[in-house]
Amino acid sequence: MxxxxxxxxxxxxxxxxxxxxxxxxxxxxxxxxxxxxxxxxxxxxxxxxxxxxxxxxxxxxxxxxxxxxxxxxxxxxxxxxxxxxxxxxxxxxxxxxxxxxxxxxxxxxxxxxxxxxxxxxxxxxxxxxxxxxxxxxxxxxxxxxxxxxxxxxxxxxxxxxxxxxxxxxxxxxxxxxxxxxxxxxxxxxxxxxxxxxxxxxxxxxxxxxxxxxxxxxxxxxxxxxxxxxxxxxxxxxxxxxxxxxxxxxxxxxxxxxxxxxxxxxxxxxxxxxxxxxxxxxxxxxxxxxxxxxxxxxxxxxxxxxxxxxxxxxxxxxxxxxxxxxxxxxxxxxxxxxxxxxxxxxxxxxxxxxxxxxxxxxxxxxxxxKQIFGESFAHDIADIEDPEASMLFRWVIEDNWKLLLTYDGEVNRYASTHPRTERGPQLFDLSKDPTEQRNLASQHPDVVTRLANDIQSWYPVKTRKTITIAP
CATH class of the missing domain: 3.40.720.10 (Alkaline Phosphatase, subunit A)
Known part of the structure; x- marks a missing residue:
């Protein structure tokens, strides 16, 4: 074993x-x-x-x-x-x-x-x-x-x-x-x-x-x-x-x-x-x-x-x-x-x-109740530190989906997954399966709750969420 x-x-x-x-x-x-x-x-x-x-x-x-x-x-x-x-x-x-x-x-x-x-x-x-x-x-x-x-x-x-x-x-x-x-x-x-x-x-x-x-x-x-x-x-x-x-x-x-x-x-x-x-x-x-x-x-x-x-x-x-x-x-x-x-x-x-x-x-x-996931860059900035290349974490609960964006290093292929929206992204997949309408500002309580659930699932230690325009 x-x-x-x-x-x-x-x-x-x-x-x-x-x-x-x-x-x-x-x-x-x-x-x-x-x-x-x-x-x-x-x-x-x-x-x-x-x-x-x-x-x-x-x-x-x-x-x-x-x-x-x-x-x-x-x-x-x-x-x-x-x-x-x-x-x-x-x-x-x-x-x-x-x-x-x-x-x-x-x-x-x-x-x-x-x-x-x-x-x-x-x-x-x-x-x-x-x-x-x-x-x-x-x-x-x-x-x-x-x-x-x-x-x-x-x-x-x-x-x-x-x-x-x-x-x-x-x-x-x-x-x-x-x-x-x-x-x-x-x-x-x-x-x-x-x-x-x-x-x-x-x-x-x-x-x-x-x-x-x-x-x-x-x-x-x-x-x-x-x-x-x-x-x-x-x-x-x-x-x-x-x-x-x-x-x-x-x-x-x-x-x-x-x-x-x-x-x-x-x-x-x-x-x-x-x-x-x-x-x-x-x-x-x-x-x-x-x-x-x-x-x-x-x-x-x-x-x-x-x-x-x-x-x-x-x-x-x-x-x-x-x-x-x-x-x-x-x-x-x-x-x-x-x-x-x-x-x-x-x-x-x-x-x-x-x-x-x-x-x-x-x-x-x-x-x-929920499923979770994570996104990292195609190229690994630090093979001993996954968070160095972290771009997103997400959770889906029923029809709610929350994306949190992180400041990990992209390197090549940056254009294929641009972090164009800098704050949390909340979608209602039952009404918006292609994720066109970010409802985060309309449901701050849902964002806070689901973001806490993400942090409980995987407590990120070194990366910061992106919340403001570059």
Whole structure:
């Protein structure tokens, strides 16, 4: 077992768990009961379908008028679908590290994609040492595949992975060689999955089934991520005089991702494992396509706005999870404890997310009042101090959403998430889902209460909120 060391100061997890409506004794009893029940039967296979850079609106089942996603539409019908799902950090590397560890970025320490080139030349030994140090932060946690291995699982990594090789992340099988191997930044060979078919996944599934072993699939293809170069057979469906070429290409990439998810799900069905497989689907962070270029628009990727952090989250497990359109708030922090509970695996006591299996199987409402998140710069100013790059913290309670802005260092990519509004931003998501009207001045009592809740969740020590114009 790895030695788990939090980046935050002693005592953080107590208020965090209290605010999230978790109580250690009931949670432990629930975990023990789930583990005892699951230990008496063969654990389910687990499949993670992870989209890369896709808006929460950009699926057929979410109501998009043009994008075709028939495979995920069907999955949403067959599973428990949280349309109000969120990731706590709207950037791929910290978001993926959360799915590996079950922790917030400010806890696991991987707050951005790269160390800042401002303080070390990317070709220097110092920069390489910083990259290695970031990857080493994973050693402080028992990762999801490691915990599943304790239950006899084989696991396969394909697609995006930043934290070194697949072995370093705890997978028994995989594709990514990782840093310090050449090209080992965010997936290397693994990025071929989906775009070049799913043969490595097929071979792994066949092997695991032949060995009668439960398996875990990390399917995180480089889709619909740029480069937006979809097959012409798909792009032709979206080309028309009213749609900019960059938008048509992005739409086609979303369908391409869905098509490859269908290929993976068919592998599960063809292997006879459908009924004993938990499938979880989400995206790592949002994306709003710029109609004038191949880039993303403001208020999407890297942003704490809905276009950056919101994602539908689907759980499908035939005969074990009730298909339903779930109205509650959900977060990707729930995925690790939920998967571990389904497997009857050990669940670390300090995870901030919820084990949703009891609620998903019974249909009972989730007892949670709020969810929280945080935003950091793409480039990490100080790899030993997450607050040095802190830009935003946020909370959602029912339909209220509060954003607090901080003076962390932005470095590159400042134009992609400008801190244009300097004070607190309060939105009513039921009436204003695109966050156009800041209601902070009209509801100062709500701002004060929710800001105090944010501070109780994660007591910031060094950064200041931005409240006045520069």
């Amino acid at each position: 790895k030695n788990i060391v939090s980046k935050r100061f002693s005592g953080l997890f107590a208020p965090l768990l209290a605010v999230a409506c978790l109580s250690s004794a009931p949670v432990q009893a629930q975990n023990d009961a789930a583990a005892d029940n699951a230990s008496k039967q063969r654990p389910p296979n687990i499949v993670l379908l992870l989209s890369d850079d896709q808006a929460w609106t950009d699926y057929g089942f979410m109501g998009h008028a043009e994008i075709r996603t028939p495979n995920l539409d069907q999955l949403a019908k067959e599973g428990a679908t949280f349309r109000r799902g969120y990731v706590p950090t709207a950037l791929c590397r910290p978001s993926l590290a959360t799915l590996l560890t079950g922790h917030y970025a400010s806890t696991h320490g991987v707050t951005g994609n790269d160390p800042s080139p401002k303080y070390a030349n990317p070709n220097s030994e110092k920069y390489s040492q910083q990259r290695a140090q970031l990857i080493s932060y994973l050693d402080r946690f028992d990762t999801l595949p490691e915990l599943l291995a304790e239950r006899g699982y084989l696991s396969h990594q394909s697609g995006k992975l930043w934290e070194g090789s697949y072995q370093n992340a705890g997978f028994t099988h995989g594709m990514t060689k990782g840093f310090p191997n050449p090209g080992g930044r965010h997936g290397d060979v693994g990025l071929k999955i989906g775009r070049d078919g799913v043969q490595p996944v097929k071979e792994f599934v066949e092997m695991a089934v032949a060995e009668d072993k439960p398996f875990f699939l990390w399917y995180a293809p480089f889709l619909p991520h740029t480069p937006h170069n979809p097959p012409e057979r798909i792009l032709a469906k979206y080309r028309n005089d009213n749609t900019p070429e960059s938008v048509a290409k992005y739409y086609a990439m979303c369908e391409w991702f869905d098509e490859t998810c269908g290929d993976v799900l068919k592998l599960i069905d063809d292997s006879g494992q459908r009924d004993n497989t938990l499938v979880v689907s989400l995206t790592d962070n949002g994306w709003i396509q710029d109609p004038t270029s191949s880039k993303y628009a403001l208020r999407s990727k890297q942003s704490p706005n809905e276009g950056g952090i919101r994602t539908p989250i689907i759980y499908r497990w035939p005969n074990s999870i009730r298909p339903a359109d779930r109205p509650e708030l959900a977060t990707s922090l729930d995925i690790v404890p939920t998967m571990l509970a389904a497997a009857g695996a050990r669940i670390p006591a300090d995870l901030p997310g919820l084990n949703l299996i009891p609620n998903l199987s019974s249909g009972d409402a989730i007892d949670r």
